[in-house]
Amino acid sequence: MFPARFQYHRAGSVKEALGMLQQFGDDAKLLSGGHSLLPMMKLRLAQPAHLVDIGGINDLVGIREEGGKIVIGGATIHDQVAGSAVIRSKLGLLAECAAAIGDIQVRNRGTIGGSLAHSDPAADYPAAIQALEGEIRLESGSGARTVKANDFFVDLMTTAIKPGEILTSVSFTPHTARTGYTYLKHRQPASGFAVVGVAALVTLDTKGNCERVRVGITGLGPKAFRATAVESALTGKKPEAATIGQAAAHAADGIDALADIHASAEFRAELARVYTRRALQQAISTIKV
Numbered sequence: 010m011f012p013a014r015f016q017y018h019r020a021g022s023v024k025e026a027l028g029m030l031q032q033f034g035d036d037a038k039l040l041s042g043g044h045s046l047l048p049m050m051k052l053r054l055a056q057p058a059h060l061v062d063i064g065g066i067n068d069l070v071g072i073r074e075e076g077g078k079i080v081i082g083g084a085t086i087h088d089q090v091a092g093s094a095v096i097r098s099k100l101g102l103l104a105e106c107a108a109a110i111g112d113i114q115v116r117n118r119g120t121i122g123g124s125l126a127h128s129d130p131a132a133d134y135p136a137a138i139q140a141l142e143g144e145i146r147l148e149s150g151s152g153a154r155t156v157k158a159n160d161f162f163v164d165l166m167t168t169a170i171k172p173g174e175i176l177t178s179v180s181f182t183p184h185t186a187r188t189g190y191t192y193l194k195h196r197q198p199a200s201g202f203a204v205v206g207v208a209a210l211v212t213l214d215t216k217g218n219c220e221r222v223r224v225g226i227t228g229l230g231p232k233a234f235r236a237t238a239v240e241s242a243l244t245g246k247k248p249e250a251a252t253i254g255q256a257a258a259h260a261a262d263g264i265d266a267l268a269d270i271h272a273s274a275e276f277r278a279e280l281a282r283v284y285t286r287r288a289l290q291q292a293i294s295t296i297k298v
């Protein structure tokens with residue numbers, strides 16, 4: 010399958026890429042790893058006349074610590090996030106999630122910015138970004154703004170990114186003491202995408218009660234979301250099996266579950282409840298008190 014004809018432009022800097030977006034307007038699309046955009050172009054679901062390649066912009070690649078936060082450049086590939094010593098030691102949930110994406114070829118081309126901008130309802134990163142309350146930096150010709158994860162995912166494959174904006178980085182607060190985490194997913198066997206994926210993060214207080222609970226779920230609905238009913242059902246409680254089970258039972262509350270050839274809405278909702286229970290149990294079991 011071949012895409013429709015397009016012109017390829019390689020940007021050397023964010024400024025240059027922003028200039029090209031301004032110049033070509035609605036006819037342009039950013040190209041990062043190309044692992045979501047190119048399949049869409051081949052299927053003629055996207056037919057941009059101009060591709061602005063941002064994959065080679067040094068400022069968009071890499072992981073740094075800045076003002077107590079961990080900042081990841083928008084064009085940083087999944088494999089770099091999965092293998093980073095800083096991410097593995099201070100933001101392990103994200104490393105686990107990145108390592109679960111697709112296969113090694115996908116992880117060596119796909120980027121965090123591309124995945125978030127594309128916002129596939131079955132993508133892995135959005136669950137972890139929600140649970141970690143990541144902050145997404147968007148730059149345009151008229152300045153920069155930061156959007157919280159909860160406001161970033163708007164609807165099916167729709168984000169808060171406006172025309173002319175580039176997702177330049179995502180930043181996170183590192184894990185605190187007495188925190189456990191995990192990312193679990195029911196994999197679609199061919200692609201590895203999440204039929205349902207759950208990112209769980211739990212911090213215990215000094216008495217062993219759940220002080221902070223964060224649960225991000227992908228694959229269930231049109232966009233990744235925080236399962237706040239689960240979080241509040243567990244917060245302040247002893248993390249006993251029955252309590253975790255009762256909290257996890259709320260995983261699909263209020264969500265209009267998707268149905269497709271891979272799973273019915275009912276099966277997805279049940280997967281969400283089961284994987285939420287397992288993820289919470291596993292996250293809590295890893296906490297060093």
Ligand SMILES: Cc1cc2nc3c(=O)[nH]c(=O)nc-3n(C[C@H](O)[C@H](O)[C@H](O)COP(=O)(O)OP(=O)(O)OC[C@H]3O[C@@H](n4cnc5c(N)ncnc54)[C@H](O)[C@@H]3O)c2cc1C
Nearest residue numbers: 041042043044045046111119120122123132133176201202
């Ligand atoms: C075989 C296969 C298996 C896969 N399996 C999984 C999986 O298991 N889990 C999973 O989560 N994903 C999976 N993916 C998707 C993969 O992770 C993609 O790499 C990712 O979704 C998109 O990242 P990209 O860098 O390739 O973006 P691109 O394809 O280059 O771009 C995607 C979209 O985002 C826009 N965009 C890109 N970068 C930016 C930016 N910085 N700012 C603003 N807009 C931007 C583009 O214009 C485009 O609309 C799979 C893909 C393939 C081909």
